[in-house]
Amino acid sequence: MSEWMDAEAHADRALELYERGRWAEAERELRKAISLNPDQAEWHYNLGLTLEAAGRDEEALVCYERSVELLPDQPEPLVAAAMVSNRLERYSAGLDWCARALILAPTCEPAYAEKISALAALGNHDEAEVTFYLAQQALDEPSARCLAAIAESLLDRGEFQRAGWCLREALRLEPGMPRLRARLAAVLAETGRPQQAVLLYLRELRDDPGGIDTLLDFGDLLIDLDRLDEAAEKFRRVLELQPANTEAHERLGRVAMRRSQFEAALAEFDLVSRLDPEFPGVRLSIAEAALRSGGRDRAVRELRVELERLTSGPAPDPADESGGDRMRLGTLLVEVELFDEAAVVLERVGSDRPEILRLRSYVRFRVGDIEGGTAEARELLRREPACVVSMHNLALAAIARGDFRTAAAWISRGMRIDRHDPGLRRLRVRLVVEAIRAAMGSLWRRQPRHPASEFRKSAPRGGS
Secondary structure (H helix, E strand, C coil): CCHHHHHHHHHHHHHHHHHHHHHHHHHHHHHHHHHCCCHHHHHHHHHHHHHHHHHHHHHHHHHHHHHHHHCCCHHHHHHHHHHHHHHHCCHHHHHHHHHHHHHCCCHHHHHHEEEEEEHHHCCCCCHHHHHHHHHHHHCCCCCHHHHHEEEEEEEHHCCCHHHHHHHHHHHHHHHCCCCCCHHHHHHHHHHCCCHHHHHHHHHHHHHHEEEEHHHHHHEEEHHHHHHHHHHHHHHHHHHHHCCCCCHHHHHHHHHHHHHHCHHHHHHHHHHHHHHHHCCCHHHHHHHHHHCCCCCCCHHHHHHHHHHHHCCCCCCCCCCCCHHHHHHHHHHHHHHHHHHHHHHHHHHCCCCCCCCHHHHHHHHHHHHCCCHHHHHHHHHHHHHCCCCCCHHHHHHHHHHHCCHHHHHHHHHHHHHCCCCCCCHHHHHHHHHHHHHHHCHHHHCCCCCCCCCCHHCCCCCCCHHC
């Protein structure tokens, strides 16, 4: 009896400490209680809450799992396990926990919300929306949590108007719900209302000055608005709270790049790489910062390592419209004049967007693939009919083939758009010389001169 009473006393003491935010002491008391009576599901659950509050999600999940084992007919530990699993990006596991919770409690609002979040994170947006409507039917009142969860799915799909409506409804239902104003600010920023977004971010930070995600998102918007000093201040605030936050260091690196402070940017990106070698795109950021600060050799080393990583990975997803890191890698390889390597990378970009066609055409020409470069340049002109640089390259390719009539047509078409373009003016003189040489016969017969370096790298929207 004495041992049981001691365990209860430790558990009661832990609750007091938890409510005062003294989580390390609360953990010690709970572990003492559990050591005396290890079959108390509630104590394992409370230990999970304590560890979660201290940011130790992996350990918290173990506690929730043990609580479920001891008390399998209660939905609360299942929902807690789902929330932590989602936060740890174990979305399939999160779905399993939610399914079990909803069997026990078909009107469990947090289980629906977590299920919607997990489905959205896995890209199952249609199923997430179905789950949202099922929650609407099952619950007596509209759910702010479910509205916020489906809003994230809508944001992922670019449906900003619907997402904004959901967030406003959630805010009306629960004005104090964390992050609602910040997410609505993101909608406003995406729909061309950045100043309203700034005001919402400021209001959110007044309520929660230590909101890491809000500080990061607000900083991103300030970068877009070219308010770099304010953006840097937000990221430094994150680092005051979490000195090893890699996202804040990476964003400070981006701010430094925008300011042309390349050595400072390189220092930030190097730190990110040390803290998290798998941080997305960090090696490319290091390469770019090194290149801008005069460290071409370092840049080339980083790019070759990244080239090996990307080309040894799976084929690109056809739905990847941006080309992602492959496009960025290809651009940097072109900048350091590793054209053969750039050609390999750009072939693996699963998109034919104009900016990709533009770069791929130039690279094909530079590696001597005249036919391939011509095809890409023609396709680009179908998308951007005023691209003078593509006309220059097509004219040069035609001269290389000895097809002077086609070359003349491309030069003429380009000069109708920009008669002062220096490249086309030089090509017009060059064409006359090559045609005269061809007409002079064997005395002058030779292949037209067409060094790869004469091909030009297109600028967007037909710029020269």
